[in-house]
Amino acid sequence: xxxxxxxxxxxxxxxxxxxxxxxxxxxxxxxxxxxxxxxxxxxxxxxxxxxxxxxxxxxxxxxxxxxxxxxxxxxxxxxxxxxxxxxxxxxxxxxxxxxxxxxxxxxxxxxxxxxxxxxxxxxxxxxxxxxxxxxxxxxxxxxxxxxxxxxxxxxxxxxxxxxxxxxxxxxxxxxxxxxxxxxxxxxxxxxxxxxxxxxxxxxxxxxxxxxxxxxxxxxxxxxxxxxxxxxxxxxxxxxxxxxxxxxxxxxxxxxxxxxxxxxxxxxxxxxxxxxxxxxxxxxxxxxxxxxxxxxxxxx
Numbered sequence: 399x400x401x402x403x404x405x406x407x408x409x410x411x412x413x414x415x416x417x418x419x420x421x422x423x424x425x426x427x428x429x430x431x432x433x434x435x436x437x438x439x440x441x442x443x444x445x446x447x448x449x450x451x452x453x454x455x456x457x458x459x460x461x462x463x464x465x466x467x468x469x470x471x472x473x474x475x476x477x478x479x480x481x482x483x484x485x486x487x488x489x490x491x492x493x494x495x496x497x498x499x500x501x502x503x504x505x506x507x508x509x510x511x512x513x514x515x516x517x518x519x520x521x522x523x524x525x526x527x528x529x530x531x532x533x534x535x536x537x538x539x540x541x542x543x544x545x546x547x548x549x550x551x552x553x554x555x556x557x558x559x560x561x562x563x564x565x566x567x568x569x570x571x572x573x574x575x576x577x578x579x580x581x582x583x584x585x586x587x588x589x590x591x592x593x594x595x596x597x598x599x600x601x602x603x604x605x606x607x608x609x610x611x612x613x614x615x616x617x618x619x620x621x622x623x624x625x626x627x628x629x630x631x632x633x634x635x636x637x638x639x640x641x642x643x644x645x646x647x648x649x650x651x652x653x654x655x656x657x658x659x660x661x662x663x664x665x666x667x668x669x670x671x672x673x674x675x676x677x678x679x680x681x682x683x684x685x686x687x688x689x690x691x692x693x694x695x696x697x
Contacts, residue, residue, distance in 0.1 A: 454498065
């Protein structure tokens with residue numbers, strides 16, 4: 399039996415559209431075993447009634463195995479832990495893809511390097527910003543040239559917490575990409591380039607007073623906020639009660655606030671109270687960066 403643990407991820411992180419991503423200590427776990435006959439998929443031990451051929455873990459496994467002409471019959475796949483909410487901007491699809499590719503690699507006897515796992519998973523996902531941190535952990539800058547994915551880890555201060563404010567409604571990636579313009583003004587591109595560069599430098603140097611400016615963005619967040627009810631009010635409130643930076647996580651609907659540990663208890667209490675005033679239900683989870691990425695074992 400192969401067991402894979404995959405962390406949640408937050409991508410874009412303000413100005414780093416399709417480029418910056420970070421793994422978080424919120425996890426999905428899957429168990430995979432080969433079997434004779436039809437594939438069976440379970441959620442925490444309960445048989446799924448959905449068509450397994452449309453399951454993202456399964457399809458990612460099959461695409462990986464097929465690249466190496468690996469002969470298979472069927473599989474037992476059990477999602478034993480599913481803490482990453484679906485379609486909330488926390489990398490649920492990347493977790494399924496990376497988990498499926500890593501499980502397939504384990505079944506084949508670890509024939510792929512980490513770079514190859516990332517390459518295959520990125521090909522399935524279409525962009526590397528969630529895939530890479532899910533695979534290697536930490537905060538990562540990633541880019542793709544043809545099939546090759548290059549990435550570099552960002553040194554993170556140990557003392558930052560990330561408050562994920564997660565609503566009970568979804569924003570699909572297709573919808574969030576659909577609201578983006580086809581072209582941008584030069585000054586908007588310069589705005590984002592400067593803030594992306596300074597964000598990495600400020601994190602490296604522990605210059606927390608610069609972070610709010612660094613999370614500024616003109617490429618995606620102004621447009622995606624329109625899809626997240628009360629986003630502006632919530633981000634303003636987070637700033638008011640002590641966050642040192644705020645951004646939309648991935649394509650939404652989760653909003654993220656960066657908080658220093660000395661403020662985390664007060665922040666959590668006050669933001670929960672504020673969110674309870676809205677018609678939609680919101681929950682708050684304070685998270686630390688995951689520095690390990692995927693963990694694969696067998697038993």
